[in-house]
Amino acid sequence: MQRPAELISYPQQIAITATGLIWSRFSTQIVPVNYNLLAVNAFMAVTGLYQLQRKIRWDMEHKEEAQAAAAAVEKAA
Numbered sequence: 001m002q003r004p005a006e007l008i009s010y011p012q013q014i015a016i017t018a019t020g021l022i023w024s025r026f027s028t029q030i031v032p033v034n035y036n037l038l039a040v041n042a043f044m045a046v047t048g049l050y051q052l053q054r055k056i057r058w059d060m061e062h063k064e065e066a067q068a069a070a071a072a073v074e075k076a077a
Contacts, residue, residue: 006058
């Protein structure tokens with residue numbers, strides 16, 4: 001949760017979110033319903049979504065800076 005947003009990996013967070021969602025669904029389909037498994041994996045899915053949201057917001061805020069830096073490099077070359 002404290003990792004800098006620029007170091008967050010899209011593929012890793014998508015995998016964590018998907019795993020959380022899949023196993024949350026599975027935990028409700030087995031008999032008896034495993035509420036501990038549901039809670040852990042729902043938290044995993046929510047955490048993955050939160051980290052993806054942080055990364056997307058960081059990328060959008062710094063997109064202009066990256067474009068300006070690329071333009072400066074291109075102009076210098």
